[in-house]
Amino acid sequence: MDFFANHILSVVLFTPLLGSLLLLFVPRESENAHRVLGNLFGILAFVVSLPLVAWFQAGKPGYQFQETANWIPSIGATYHLGIDGISFLLVMLTTLLGAISILSSWSAIQLRKKEYYILFLLLQTGMLGVFMSLDFFLFYVFWEVMLVPMYFLIGVWGSDRRLYAAIKFFLYTLAGSVVMLLGILAIYFKAGGTTFDVPTLLNAVANFPDSLKVWLFWAFFFAFAIKVPMFPFHTWLPDAHTEAPTAGSVILAGVLLKMGTYGFLRFSLPLLPQGHEASHKIITIMIVLSLVGIVYGALVCMMQKDMKKLIAYSSVSHLGFCTMGIFVLTPLGLSGSVIQQINHGISTGALFLIVGILYERRHTRLISEFGGLSTPMPNFAAVYLIVSLSSLGMPLLNGFIGEFTILFGTFEVSKTWAAWGTLGVILGAAYLLWLYQRVMFGSVTNPANEHLRDLNAREYATLLPLVALAFWIGVYPKPLFRYLEEPVHEIVQKANPGYYKGERAAAPALPLAPRVAAEKQLHVAGGSAPATDASKPAGAAR
Amino acid sequence: MPSPFFDIREFPLIQPEAELALFGVAILLIDTFLEKREKWFNAATALVGVGFSTLTLVGLPDFLVRNLQGFAGGRFAIRGLAGMMRGAEAANPGFPGFPGFNGTILVDHFFIFFSLIFLAATALVILLSVRYMEIEDEHHGEYYALMLFATVGMMFMASGVDLIVQFLGLETMAISFYILAGFLRRERRSNEGALKYLLLGAFSSGVLAYGFSILFGLTASTNLFDIRAVLARSYKPDDILVFLAFVTIAAGLFFKVAAVPFHQWAPDVYEGAPTSITAYVSVASKTASFALLLRILYAFEPSKSLWLILVAGVAVASMTIGNLAAITQSNVKRLMAYSSISHVGYILLGVVAAYSQEDGLNATALKGIAFYLLVYAFMNTGAFAIVILLRRQGLIGDELEDLNGLYKRSPGAAVLLLIFMLSLAGIPPTAGFLGKYYIFLALIETKHYWLAVFGVLYVVPALYYYFRLVKHAWLTEPADALRPSVTFGQAVALAATVLITLGAGIYPEPFARLASFAFALGR
Helix, strand or coil, X not given: CHHHHHCHXXXXXXXXHHHHHHHHCCXXXXXHHHHHXXXXXXXXXXXXXXXXXXXXXXXXXXXXXXXXXXXXXXXCEEEXXXXXXXXXXXXXXHHHHHHHXXXXXXXXXXXXXXXXXXXXXXXXXXXXXXXXXXXHHHHHHHHHHCHHHHHHHHHHHCCCCHHHHHHHHHHHHHHHHHHHHHHHHHHHHHCCCCCCEHHHHHHHHCCCCHHHHHHHHHHHHHHHHHHCXXXXXXXXXXXXXXXXXXXXXXXXXXXXXXXXXXXXXXXXXXXXXXXXXXXXXXXXXXXXXXXXXXXXXXXXXXXXXXXXXXXXXXXXXXXXXXXXXXXXXXHHHHHHHHHHHHHHXXXXXXXXXXXHHHHHHHCCCEHHHCCCCCCCCHHXXXXXXXXXXXXXXXXXXXXXXXXXXXXXXXXXXXXXXXXXXXXXXXXXXXXXXXXXXXXXXXXXXXXHXXXXXXCCHHHHXXXXXXXXXXXXXXXXXXXXXXXXXXXXXXXXXXXXXXXXXXXXXXXXXXXXXXXXXXXXXXXXXXXXXXXXXXXXXXXXXX | CCCCCCCHHHHHHHHHXXXXXXXXXXXXXXXXXXCHHHCHHHHHHHHHHHHHHHHHHHHHHHHHHHHHHHHHHHHCCCCCCCCCCCCHHXXXXXXXXXXXXXXXXXXXXXXXXXXXXXXXXXXXXXXXXXHHHHHHCCXXXXXHHHHHHHHHHHHHHHHECEHHHXXXXXXXXXXXXXXXXXXXXXXXXXXXXXXXXXXXXXXXXXXXXXXXXXXXXXXXXXXXXHHHHHHHHHCCCCCHHHHHHHHHHHHHHHHHHCCCCCCCHHHHXXXXXXXXXXXXXXXXXXXXXXXXXXXXXXXCHHHHHHHHHHHHHHHHHHHXXXXXXXXXXXXXXXXXXXXXXXXXXXXXXXXXXXXXXXXXXXXXXXXHHHHHHHHHHHHHHHHHHHXXXXXXXXXXXXXXXXXXXHHXXXXXXXXXXXXXXXXXXXXXXXXXXXXXXXXXXXXXXXXXXXXXXXXXXXXXXXXXXXXXXXXXXXXXXXXXXXXXXXXXXXXXXHHHHHHHHHHHHHCCHHHXXXXXXXXXXXX
């Protein structure tokens, strides 16, 4: 038990890998064994990650569950794992969505099952590694490793244009990450060339000259912006998400995109230059790109004929909120952004599952093929409605918490930005409800839809946990905010020191008054409530 | 009594080469007594020869230190390329390098490291050859004898510190390769490739010899260390004659490593030669030429300001042409030819970084070059091994289509192909990534940011064409259900290549040490 407690992250990380290694030895002929074992390890990976919830101490500064081991001493790369509140939430999201998407593949994948489950579990390890690594070298290895299984998931089990989509996905992401590699090497070299340790290097970065920091920022920017994806690097996303098998889309949208936002949070923010001018310029660019993504993504959604493509583009819009929340550099924006990342994983993951359920029954995703589905599939209609509402930001459901907190955080900084962001929320409601209306309402016009089966037990099992989470986050998000309080506080302190300076100047008198005073003197943006209470306004607003 | 030519006590310095040559001759003799179905015995003999040579080589440092310390060190007070690198004396007080034969050869870490690569590549190619040459119906003893002779040439290229010895080594290797490339006598492509190789190769050797003669005219010496000293002492760094000597020598060597603009022979020779020899040319010949290039460039270091930009240009051009031309190839061997041109570009970037430091050479770059060449030998041989597996009666197996559905016919081979392609493209956690890692890091250390950007961005097209192979193997349906069969020898070779390709990627520490060892870099 001691070993388990001391190496909990390694256990979580390598459980899926163990599964895929075991699957290698299962003979190809025993078809059921592959999916049984695949599911077993999917669920096992989630189960072994549950102790993290109990043991993780929210509010404790720094990284927890750290593990270090020598790896390549001659270049200073170590096997160093550890998580803080942000990566903790993302790790939990990954293990949960991993288990759910493997379950959702039960009947959808009929071809080459053995390879499918092997690759899926491999992908799982790659993604978990990205969120857990505290060593740049290790981080980069995981970051690249997970491209390969994803390439095959799209390329083998995808739909018609899968080959194109798979290689496009691979090349786009690779182009971004190799530039990041140069950035990593530059930090490593400038900091002395002895260690790849993330906390050490990020501390060293603070003393780099601004000009260097700007270059480094852009080197990392490409990798993360392509991954998120931010406008105008988003063009791989609709292809990859549309062509991938259902489970692949769930993981792509639910977890892979978060690797980009996680990168921004963890690595890009410390690289923001100290000088007001330079950092202000970068932040403006980032926010404008986010806003363009929000509005443009939403507009493009409006005119999609393919359900899956519509949901794919909605990711561009939703992730725009996440990046905006990151770069307004207020505690509310940042914690809202992380919450919204989790929400997006839940809601969009569920939406992809829903499209997958329809596709399995009808083998088409064209909106025009459907209509009036609520008659043959009433339970499905209910679940789909909840998921749609959660995605578009209905109060009492999770999407609202994220978007509202981000917009609140943005509002402190700039009312214009917040206004454009709100436009995205409205458009989001429009395209999602319109989609729902076209697919579910009215009378059944297409005879093929008349006798569609409603949800079966397995499909319930994939969707209900997500629905439950959507309600939980929507009604009582406080635990999530508690996890984020400390890491967000640390980030803002480093990346936007003026925020707290301004607040401290006026805080003693009246906790909520400093906003006006602070806004005038802060270099990036105005301040708000005291840092430690950062989550409370948002929490209290429920 | 010291003889005027050499001292018999110096013989151990060339014993590894001598053993190989003896075994080569033995194969020629034994071959005449062998029936057609017994020709595998030649391969076995060659392997034993390689084994002996390797054992001698590995034991050489200890032997020399024990027996020749006072003798060789006292006779020539010169230190090796490795010996002259930063901090080498402190790091390796016991083995600074042993010169011999009137200062024409030098047995140092550099020589041992590179010879080990040659011997490993030779052993792998021998293992891969037996069945292949049987299918081709050209299974003769000369084939293995020539491979051993070529290896002897390569080892002299690595140990030679004298223009004459280097040239002899180079020609021994090259002439063996001309014959090996045309070994499929009845095949038109093979004849064409070999003739092209011979004509262009002879021409480039001529240019190289011309450069050597200019250099001799300038410095009145054929010894690289003397040349270096004279160039540093008596010539300005931008002397036009020195530049002329450099350009002609570099042109000759760039031809041998197939760097742009001297690369045109590569695709034809790669396509025409027996696939096993293609693997051998692309790996061993290239590595040996780099060893030679590194020795000679060291002599030219005093005038590096003159030629650094030239090498950088060749590197970028090689990456560009190699990567872009590979995209459109439909023949795997031609594709690999262009890809190998791009790899030369990366290694040359390492050379640029190595010589871009104010004082001394950049250690990371040297390590990178050594690491890159080491892992390249294994991953590239592995990739060609897959093509060799596909060869069977009535099918050459070198078109992209021939890979179709490999995952169904032979899942193991498909997985190996994927690993080799990832490594060649430089995706972690494979060895190829580490090779590129060192090169990029060295470029950043020496402030060649734009070269680094070029280098990393070319990984993207490279991945595209390597994944064309993967696509055919994994994502297309097989045309027939014939499973490629694997002989024991091929299995051993594949296992060795994949072990190193993955091993050096996941746990690179011992390989990084080995690479440091090559230049006596200490850690």
